[in-house]
Amino acid sequence: MSTSEMTREDVAAITLDEATTFIWREAEILDRQDYKAWLPLFTPDGLYVIPIERDTGDRAGELNIAYDDAEMRAMRVKRLKSGFSISSAPSARTVRTTSRFVIEQGKDNSAIVRCAQMLVEYKFERTRVVGADVTYRLVRGPEGLRMARKEVLLLNSDDPLWGVGYLF
Amino acid sequence: MDMPTGGAGYGDLVQDDRVHTALYKDPAIFDEEMERIFKNTWVWVAHASEVPRKNTFRKSYVGKQPVIVTRDKEEKVHVLLNRCRHRAATVCEKKAGKTSVFVCPYHGWSYNLDGKLRSVPHQAVYGEGFDKDEFPLVSLRTEEYNGMIFATFRDDIEPLEEFLGAARKWIDLFMKQGAGYPVKTLGEHQFRFPGNWKIQLENTTDAYHFPIVHKTFLDSLDAETENVFDVLGQGGWVEDLGNGHSLMVMIPDLVDLEENLDAPIPERFAELAEELRAEGHSDHEVRRIVRAVGGGGFNLNLFPNVACSMAFFRVLRPVSVDETEIRHIAIGMDGGPEAGNRMRMRLHEHFQGPMGFGSPDDAEGWERVQRGSSAGDDLWILVNRGKEPLVGHAAGSNVTDVSAETGMRAAYQQWKRMMSA
Ligand code: FES
Numbered sequence: 001m002s003t004s005e006m007t008r009e010d011v012a013a014i015t016l017d018e019a020t021t022f023i024w025r026e027a028e029i030l031d032r033q034d035y036k037a038w039l040p041l042f043t044p045d046g047l048y049v050i051p052i053e054r055d056t057g058d059r060a061g062e063l064n065i066a067y068d069d070a071e072m073r074a075m076r077v078k079r080l081k082s083g084f085s086i087s088s089a090p091s092a093r094t095v096r097t098t099s100r101f102v103i104e105q106g107k108d109n110s111a112i113v114r115c116a117q118m119l120v121e122y123k124f125e126r127t128r129v130v131g132a133d134v135t136y137r138l139v140r141g142p143e144g145l146r147m148a149r150k151e152v153l154l155l156n157s158d159d160p161l162w163g164v165g166y167l168f
Numbered sequence: 169m170d171m172p173t174g175g176a177g178y179g180d181l182v183q184d185d186r187v188h189t190a191l192y193k194d195p196a197i198f199d200e201e202m203e204r205i206f207k208n209t210w211v212w213v214a215h216a217s218e219v220p221r222k223n224t225f226r227k228s229y230v231g232k233q234p235v236i237v238t239r240d241k242e243e244k245v246h247v248l249l250n251r252c253r254h255r256a257a258t259v260c261e262k263k264a265g266k267t268s269v270f271v272c273p274y275h276g277w278s279y280n281l282d283g284k285l286r287s288v289p290h291q292a293v294y295g296e297g298f299d300k301d302e303f304p305l306v307s308l309r310t311e312e313y314n315g316m317i318f319a320t321f322r323d324d325i326e327p328l329e330e331f332l333g334a335a336r337k338w339i340d341l342f343m344k345q346g347a348g349y350p351v352k353t354l355g356e357h358q359f360r361f362p363g364n365w366k367i368q369l370e371n372t373t374d375a376y377h378f379p380i381v382h383k384t385f386l387d388s389l390d391a392e393t394e395n396v397f398d399v400l401g402q403g404g405w406v407e408d409l410g411n412g413h414s415l416m417v418m419i420p421d422l423v424d425l426e427e428n429l430d431a432p433i434p435e436r437f438a439e440l441a442e443e444l445r446a447e448g449h450s451d452h453e454v455r456r457i458v459r460a461v462g463g464g465g466f467n468l469n470l471f472p473n474v475a476c477s478m479a480f481f482r483v484l485r486p487v488s489v490d491e492t493e494i495r496h497i498a499i500g501m502d503g504g505p506e507a508g509n510r511m512r513m514r515l516h517e518h519f520q521g522p523m524g525f526g527s528p529d530d531a532e533g534w535e536r537v538q539r540g541s542s543a544g545d546d547l548w549i550l551v552n553r554g555k556e557p558l559v560g561h562a563a564g565s566n567v568t569d570v571s572a573e574t575g576m577r578a579a580y581q582q583w584k585r586m587m588s589a
């Protein structure tokens with residue numbers, strides 16, 4: 001490996017600090033339900049996946065709770081913000097925290113970040129807590145970090161859930 | 169009004185065009201329903217592809233009672249109470265899988281998949297008179313129609329086919345979604361809502377709510393597909409099929425998936441058609457598969473707990489008077505092209521499940537019904553819409569408007585027969 005290549009990789013490495021700052025910012029955007037600001041956090045070919053199955057498999061070849069490309073994400077945001085969906089007008093309120101970060105540098109300006117997410121939702125005098133393991137594939141582009149993939153594996157992904165009118 | 173206590177009294181709570189709100193919120197009525205309805209009729213428990221080979225099983229329920237649906241080593245299907253004969257521990261807590269034996273985790277009694285008690289640790293202590301044949305897992309009467317497996321606690325009621333009656337023709341049409349391949353389940357969405365099971369039962373043949381509740385789903389479709397889902401504007405109808413079953417045809421053009429194969433392929437399936445052609449399927453096969461992938465044009469509601477709903481099975485399980493669990497089981501082609509099954513899963517995710525563009529809004533509507541039913545002491549639920557048959561409709565002289573509440577009336581009349589029998 002030549003010196004110049006090494007330097008390029010060093011410059012590209014995504015630090016834990018950068019990753020957590022990004023993920024916390026995303027969490028805050030989602031809790032504010034500012035979905036218009038959330039969409040551009042993905043790369044154009046990025047995927048937002050909420051699986052049912054516990055084992056990491058071929059998500060495209062199995063049924064998921066959500067399996068969204070850019071088009072589906074845009075439609076989902078439009079739906080949640082339209083005011084015409086009775087499950088999200090009003091939506092449950094949410095507060096989430098993310099922690100327990102583990103980062104693995106990838107090649108090509110990318111990193112896999114795994115973390116824990118605790119989300120509390122409130123609606124109709126009822127409070128629920130949902131835990132999840134979240135895996136991000138972050139890539140560095142000209143405008144900073146972006147999500148190439150966000151996979152939210154809910155602790156109870158294969159149990160009966162409920163109508164969810166917000167985003168995990 | 170005074171709450172009736174005897175069987176005869178329950179009948180008064182259901183009139184031809186309305187039912188009393190007590191049906192949603194009286195725990196005593198719920199307990200009676202579990203006895204008089206769920207223990208006295210055919211209850212859907214699984215699709216045959218959920219126990220695909222010998223020595224496979226999946227957990228299910230008949231009313232409130234946990235059961236295991238199994239396929240034994242002779243490939244025969246059984247529905248067994250999930251309860252060890254020793255001291256009642258459940259013998260299976262895995263959702264589905266493959267095994268040749270259930271070993272009770274408490275004292276180690278083991279059972280074959282046909283329910284037979286195979287062995288008992290340290291059996292000698294029971295003495296000579298202990299006969300294993302006396303203690304199999306309790307087996308329910310089980311019958312299957314076109315892949316749909318039903319069980320009943322009753323040995324003396326009519327055979328399943330007779331109970332399904334006029335619904336059989338529609339089950340057969342529904343299974344054409346296999347496009348010539350056997351139908352298999354592809355996974356399921358599960359959710360609960362805080363409301364009575366009959367609120368869900370009503371919903372399956374309620375087209376009236378569709379354009380209102382599912383506006384955001386409709387808005388997410390391209391113009392061509394949105395027209396297809398203009399469910400109130402295409403000459404559909406609702407029909408009482410007897411025994412509490414009902415049919416709602418929303419898209420008449422999609423009743424028989426083997427017809428109209430020459431019609432142009434819709435825009436949203438163009439890419440899939442290309443992929444199938446590239447895989448070497450003939451033009452006829454491509455058209456047949458593509459048309460099947462989009463799903464059928466009707467909902468068939470089978471009393472009391474399952475529906476064949478456009479492209480999936482919709483199963484309800486009563487949990488308590490104000491809690492109900494729902495499964496939306498995606499189906500596809502067993503051995504058919506993967507691209508087709510993938511597309512069906514994406515379409516399923518689009519509408520169904522906890523985060524679909526449709527189900528959460530349905531669930532919210534149902535929860536609102538339950539919450540609202542606490543208001544007023546003596547009010548009735550109206551199911552009086554569209555009582556007059558449509559004159560001169562191609563589907564016959566007994567059909568009502570697509571937005572009529574005929575399906576609900578059919579279900580409640582069956583409820584009344586069973587609750588006052
Ligand atoms: S309860 Fe099953 S062996 Fe004792």
Ligand SMILES: [Fe+2]
Pocket residue numbers: 371377378381382526530
């Ligand atoms: Fe609906």
